[in-house]
Amino acid sequence: MMQHELFAEPREPLAEGAVLLRGFCAREVESLLRELDSVTAPAPFRHMITPGGYRMSVAMTNCGPLGWVSDASGYRYSGTDPVSGAPWPAMPEGFVRLAQAAAAAAGFPAFAPDACLVNRYEPGAKLSLHQDKDEKDFRAPIVSVSLGLPATFLFGGQRRKDPVRRFRLVTGDVVVWGGPARLTYHGVSPLADGEDTLTGRYRINLTFRKAG
Ligand code: SIN
Ligand code: FE2
Numbered sequence: 001m002m003q004h005e006l007f008a009e010p011r012e013p014l015a016e017g018a019v020l021l022r023g024f025c026a027r028e029v030e031s032l033l034r035e036l037d038s039v040t041a042p043a044p045f046r047h048m049i050t051p052g053g054y055r056m057s058v059a060m061t062n063c064g065p066l067g068w069v070s071d072a073s074g075y076r077y078s079g080t081d082p083v084s085g086a087p088w089p090a091m092p093e094g095f096v097r098l099a100q101a102a103a104a105a106a107g108f109p110a111f112a113p114d115a116c117l118v119n120r121y122e123p124g125a126k127l128s129l130h131q132d133k134d135e136k137d138f139r140a141p142i143v144s145v146s147l148g149l150p151a152t153f154l155f156g157g158q159r160r161k162d163p164v165r166r167f168r169l170v171t172g173d174v175v176v177w178g179g180p181a182r183l184t185y186h187g188v189s190p191l192a193d194g195e196d197t198l199t200g201r202y203r204i205n206l207t208f209r210k211a212g
Contacts, residue, residue: 011105014155014165017141017179019106025098026172029147032206033198035092036118039063042089043081045120051075057125058188064091066115066211068134075134077115077211091116098174099143099208106176108141113208121151121203123193129154129164131183132209140210141178147171147206148199149191156185171196 012020025032045059048070062068066077067088081088095116103111115135119127132142146169153175156164162185169175177184191203 012167014167014175014177015157015181015184017107017181018155018175018177018184020167020169021102021105021174021176022170023172024102024105024174025145028094028098029171030198031094032092032098032145032147033204035094036204038092039089039118042086043084045118046083057122058127059120059122059125061118062116063089063095063118064114064116068115068117068211077134095206095208098145099206102143102145102174102176103141103178103208106141106143106178108176108178111140111143111208111210113140113143113210115209115211117207117209119205119207121149121188121191121205123201124190126190127188129156129160129185129187131185132207133183135209135211137210138182139178141176141182143208144175144177145206145208146173146175147204148196149194149201149203151191151203151205152189154185154187154189158183158185160185171198 010022043061047055051074069078150170153167153169156162
């Protein structure tokens, strides 16, 4: 077997409009996590409640002009953190640069995210299959960045009943889906326990969107 066959192709098309960019930000993981501290100090991770009354297993916070929130009255974007009443912290510069670079690499130039949802998974935490559809228009892609412990990402189709493929995402991987793939059903399997040198027993996911 030739050496390069031992490694997965760094750019893996998932569907028309969707691509997995393996290791796209592998060299920036440490600095991204450092910048994340400027978000979680004023806006700590919290477990939101679904409209149905369940506590989400994934802990969340946000940065940027808009943040995704869930409570008894539903899912929506809000300019302020309901815990502090203050605007969400600014999106760190390294976050914005990475989101734009990944979107461009996936064929979506001029991506201008106004929302970054930060998800923190502990062992056992999961995100059921869903579509990202609380945003005002679906022309902009979703840019999803994986940091820390590996996860199994579920990527289905445009209908809930479509077959679902599984992809292992590791720290530094970025997935982008937009255009015809913008409303693809996706999710994350329960996180396996492990130890990452930078995040410990957590996986962190940054999801960039144009929400407003
Ligand atoms: C999400 O769908 O908001 C997060 C996906 C992920 O954690 O990879
Ligand atoms: Fe999502």
